[in-house]
Amino acid sequence: MPEGDTVWNTARVLERALVGDILTGSDFRVPQLATTKLAGWKVAGSGSRGKHLLLRLTKPAETPHTLHSHLRMDGAWRAYAPGERWSGRPSHLIRLVIRTARSVAVGYHLHEVALIPTAEEGRLLGYLGPDLLGTDWDVDEAARRIAAHPDASIAEALLDQRNLAGVGNLYKSETLFLRGLWPWTPVSEVKDLGGLVELAQKLVASNRGRWTQSTTGLLRRGETNYVYGRRALPCRRCGAAIQKADQDERITFWCPRCQPQND
Numbered sequence: 547m548p549e550g551d552t553v554w555n556t557a558r559v560l561e562r563a564l565v566g567d568i569l570t571g572s573d574f575r576v577p578q579l580a581t582t583k584l585a586g587w588k589v590a591g592s593g594s595r596g597k598h599l600l601l602r603l604t605k606p607a608e609t610p611h612t613l614h615s616h617l618r619m620d621g622a623w624r625a626y627a628p629g630e631r632w633s634g635r636p637s638h639l640i641r642l643v644i645r646t647a648r649s650v651a652v653g654y655h656l657h658e659v660a661l662i663p664t665a666e667e668g669r670l671l672g673y674l675g676p677d678l679l680g681t682d683w684d685v686d687e688a689a690r691r692i693a694a695h696p697d698a699s700i701a702e703a704l705l706d707q708r709n710l711a712g713v714g715n716l717y718k719s720e721t722l723f724l725r726g727l728w729p730w731t732p733v734s735e736v737k738d739l740g741g742l743v744e745l746a747q748k749l750v751a752s753n754r755g756r757w758t759q760s761t762t763g764l765l766r767r768g769e770t771n772y773v774y775g776r777r778a779l780p781c782r783r784c785g786a787a788i789q790k791a792d793q794d795e796r797i798t799f800w801c802p803r804c805q806p807q808n809d
């Protein structure tokens with residue numbers, strides 16, 4: 547599940563593979579950029595903001611540009627050595643290939659692929675709330691943005707990237723479990739919004755630098771989460787069967803005993 551940590555890790559993969567080098571070729575397999583050629587551009591930086599990936603490109607006498615992509619639920623980037631077999635995903639899912647003398651970066655099932663002047667990144671990303679893994683992370687600002695919509699459910703508020711950028715379904719479900727909050731609780735009834743977003747940030751940040759997304763502190767398969775992906779399995783704390791339901795077109799997992807509905 548690509549969430550803030552996955553996107554952050556992916557930016558580091560692209561950084562190691564590409565940054566500092568000149569592109570020797572590119573192959574865009576998305577209609578809006580089918581004729582774009584990036585050979586000759588230098589990869590100056592690789593970063594993430596929330597769930598958005600940003601490759602910064604420069605070239606003498608040209609305006610610096612940013613290559614933007616979004617992983618949503620199913621996208622991925624892989625880096626290979628020249629000549630190495632591309633083992634990541636089926637080839638029909640490839641949306642973009644970029645090459646340097648020492649690496650080939652292949653983007654699978656990417657969304658929102660766009661090439662924009664770097665100075666215009668704000669136009670694309672300005673709506674995002676504080677980035678959980680950014681240098682500008684701001685607990686109070688994230689809590690303030692959530693509190694501005696008191697009737698929203700707390701689960702919906704955590705997923706809304708305008709409030710804070712980087713939480714997806716997994717960290718949403720796990721954060722609410724750890725705070726004992728029923729996912730449909732209105733924002734107005736959550737006592738400590740600052741503590742809640744601080745916990746979400748800690749969970750996401752704790753998984754930087756590895757691909758296993760653990761919220762329990764355990765890395766063994768089947769033991770990494772409290773509720774996410776554990777429908778009908780016993781709660782690790784109380785033994786009740788974990789529930790799963792649709793909520794605002796997303797999926798929510800929760801423990802009915804540890805996260806009771808208040809009425």
Ligand SMILES: [Zn+2]
Binds near residue numbers: 786
């Ligand atoms: Zn429980």
